[in-house]
Amino acid sequence: xxxxxxxxxxxxxxxxxxxxxxxxxxxxxxxxxxxxxxxxxxxxxxxxxxxxxxxxxxxxxxxxxxxxxxxxxxxxxxxxxxxxxxxxxxxxxxxxxxxxxxxxxxxxxxxxxxxxxxxxxxxxxxxxxxxxxxxxxxxxxxxxxxxxxxxxxxxxxxxxxxxxxxxxxxxxxxx
Amino acid sequence: xxxxxxxxxxxxxxxxxxxxxxxxxxxxxxxxxxxxxxxxxxxxxxxxxxxxxxxxxxxxxxxxxxxxxxxxxxxxxxxxxxxxxxxxxxxxxxxxxxxxxxxxxxxxxxxxxxxxxxxxxxxxxxxxxxxxxxxxxxxxxxxxxxxxxxxxxxxxxxxxxxxxxxxxxxxxxxxxxxxxxxxxxxxxxxxxxxxxxxxxxxxxxxxxxxxxxxxxxxxxxxxxxxxxxxxxxxxxxxxxxxxxxxxxxxxxxxxxxxxxxxxxxxxxxxxxxxxxxxxxxxxxxxxxxxxxxxxxxxxxxxxxxxxxxxxxxxxxxxxxxxxxxxxxxxxxxxxxxxxxxxxxxxxxxxxxxxxxxxxxxxxxxxxxxxxxxxxxxxxxxxxxxxxxxxxxxxxxxxxxxxxxxxxxxxxxxxxxxxxxxxxxxxxxxxxxxxxxxxxxxx
Numbered sequence: 001x002x003x004x005x006x007x008x009x010x011x012x013x014x015x016x017x018x019x020x021x022x023x024x025x026x027x028x029x030x031x032x033x034x035x036x037x038x039x040x041x042x043x044x045x046x047x048x049x050x051x052x053x054x055x056x057x058x059x060x061x062x063x064x065x066x067x068x069x070x071x072x073x074x075x076x077x078x079x080x081x082x083x084x085x086x087x088x089x090x091x092x093x094x095x096x097x098x099x100x101x102x103x104x105x106x107x108x109x110x111x112x113x114x115x116x117x118x119x120x121x122x123x124x125x126x127x128x129x130x131x132x133x134x135x136x137x138x139x140x141x142x143x144x145x146x147x148x149x150x151x152x153x154x155x156x157x158x159x160x161x162x163x164x165x166x167x168x169x170x171x172x173x174x175x
Numbered sequence: 176x177x178x179x180x181x182x183x184x185x186x187x188x189x190x191x192x193x194x195x196x197x198x199x200x201x202x203x204x205x206x207x208x209x210x211x212x213x214x215x216x217x218x219x220x221x222x223x224x225x226x227x228x229x230x231x232x233x234x235x236x237x238x239x240x241x242x243x244x245x246x247x248x249x250x251x252x253x254x255x256x257x258x259x260x261x262x263x264x265x266x267x268x269x270x271x272x273x274x275x276x277x278x279x280x281x282x283x284x285x286x287x288x289x290x291x292x293x294x295x296x297x298x299x300x301x302x303x304x305x306x307x308x309x310x311x312x313x314x315x316x317x318x319x320x321x322x323x324x325x326x327x328x329x330x331x332x333x334x335x336x337x338x339x340x341x342x343x344x345x346x347x348x349x350x351x352x353x354x355x356x357x358x359x360x361x362x363x364x365x366x367x368x369x370x371x372x373x374x375x376x377x378x379x380x381x382x383x384x385x386x387x388x389x390x391x392x393x394x395x396x397x398x399x400x401x402x403x404x405x406x407x408x409x410x411x412x413x414x415x416x417x418x419x420x421x422x423x424x425x426x427x428x429x430x431x432x433x434x435x436x437x438x439x440x441x442x443x444x445x446x447x448x449x450x451x452x453x454x455x456x457x458x459x460x461x462x463x464x465x466x467x468x469x470x471x472x473x474x475x476x477x478x479x480x481x482x483x484x485x486x487x488x489x490x491x492x493x494x495x496x497x498x499x500x501x502x503x504x505x506x507x508x509x510x511x512x513x514x515x516x517x518x519x520x521x522x523x524x525x526x527x528x529x530x531x532x533x534x535x536x537x538x539x540x541x542x543x544x545x546x547x548x549x550x551x552x553x554x555x556x557x558x559x560x561x562x563x564x565x566x567x568x569x570x571x572x573x574x575x576x577x578x579x580x581x582x583x584x585x586x587x588x589x590x591x592x593x594x595x596x597x598x599x600x601x602x603x604x605x606x607x608x609x610x611x612x613x614x615x616x617x
Contacts, residue, residue, distance in 0.1 A: 043616065052534070060532070087493060095492050098485065 003148035009132045010166035012141040015041045021164035022047040033146040036136035066108030070101040185597035196586040204579025211255035260320030261566040266584040269558045271309040276441025277302030282398035290611035294461040298448050301596040310364035327351045327422040363408045370401040386605045409434045420565035424502045435480040440554035442472045447547035450540045463538040464615050470537025481524040505564045522553035
């Protein structure tokens with residue numbers, strides 16, 4: 001079976017139940033694609049076995065780009081391209097540049113993180129986000145399991161999900 | 176539960192090490208004093224410096240510089256003694272800060288009903304035991320060295336017939352006069368100590384009483400009152416003890432600036448003791464999650480300090496009003512303070528900002544230890560830079576005397592903290608938020 005096409009979706013009623021279910025399902029050797037929840041569940045990333053997020057690195061690089069770009073631009077503009085006397089200071093004087101640099105760092109890091117979020121969660125214009133069950137934005141907790149990535153067959157996993165507390169188990173196929 | 180019976184033992188080995196630290200400090204201080212006494216040599220140097228740095232001298236405190244030259248006849252304190260007073264004052268202000276931050280940290284935790292810190296709350300409580308000693312030292316050093324430390328204490332400044340009459344300082348007489356100044360100092364320390372003993376008594380009463388929240392509620396409300404009082408008193412203390420050294424100069428955010436410096440170094444000191452105790456096998460319930468939060472505190476308030484530092488610097492730099500910019504000209508144009516100025520910025524901002532940025536560096540004992548030591552040393556340097564140029568002028572320096580006095584203070588402070596830490600259970604026994612602290616996870 002091809003990966004990323006056929007999924008089994010367990011629907012849970014309670015955050016604690018899905019937290020424990022995630023642990024026991026993974027203990028059985030089943031690879032969990034993702035867990036969806038209307039709110040943050042404490043400890044779910046450990047239960048899913050997530051390693052350190054790479055998001056901080058992206059954030060740092062974006063911020064660093066902002067710092068260098070701002071310093072370069074303002075130095076070039078006020079120092080070389082169109083020097084202006086402001087307050088009798090040197091053309092290139094670092095202290096007044098710092099607030100702009102700071103703001104630009106924050107701007108690039110913040111907006112860049114929003115864009116990064118869009119890209120990694122398939123919300124980019126050409127992306128097709130997988131919607132497993134819309135009730136996970138309301139009151140249900142969803143565990144999606146990619147059948148193409150697992151050795152166990154559909155019935156086995158379905159049984160496992162029901163045993164660990166899923167109120168219903170649905171199949172979801174994507175083109 | 177066995178963890179709640181954990182006790183810190185102030186071993187004879189630890190005592191011996193601290194005693195060595197004290198002795199080394201005293202020896203270094205004596206070496207420093209003797210090398211500074213050095214007969215007329217110092218005076219020659221003084222004269223040379225005076226002529227060679229004429230341009231700086233004008234910048235140095237403006238009219239105050241002239242006063243210093245003229246007022247030379249009024250009081251002739253030896254350079255080494257003046258320097259000793261300045262060093263004592265730097266360390267007094269710095270370690271008073273560490274002590275009061277201990278109480279402030281406890282108060283913040285109670286007022287905000289925090290649970291994450293409960294496991295190591297006995298450490299800041301122990302640090303605040305330095306306060307009574309700090310109060311005595313502060314009064315003593317002020318009374319002994321007031322004329323050398325504080326320009327405004329000279330009476331001829333207020334005498335209209337005197338050639339050194341200073342209308343600016345005379346205008347500040349309503350606030351900067353000896354009775355009011357001493358009164359403020361006594362009231363602040365007195366109130367801090369009252370709050371401290373009130374809170375401390377109830378904290379330790381909890382260990383032997385039945386489980387309940389009555390004590391906790393008492394501490395919480397007194398903590399809230401303390402925080403209100405501290406907000407005002409820390410600011411005024413900063414004007415009194417640090418800003419009034421440069422009597423002509425003023426900065427409206429100076430109170431916050433000193434507070435932020437105290438706060439970061441206090442947090443780093445708590446983190447350092449936590450790390451050292453963890454390494455010795457104590458504090459079993461404090462894990463990397465608690466340390467992570469402490470690290471975030473140090474990291475965050477490092478940036479807060481920088482924010483205040485920069486807010487103060489940028490406005491003065493940009494407006495370029497002589498009476499304001501003189502403060503930075505003193506620190507930026509003289510050979511002995513210029514490096515300190517930049518080192519201060521590097522050690523207190525650039526290094527902790529980059530070093531503590533990653534999650535791992537805040538969660539590991541070794542990295543937190545490095546960061547804490549650097550931040551503590553850095554903020555000591557910050558106080559050095561606030562106090563020395565104003566008191567010592569161009570005669571200031573950094574040598575054995577500074578290191579010696581600091582080691583003596585550090586040894587004494589650690590001794591007081593650790594001996595008080597060993598007197599009670601290391602982990603609060605019946606604390607209402609202890610259970611929550613055990614499950615702290617981030």
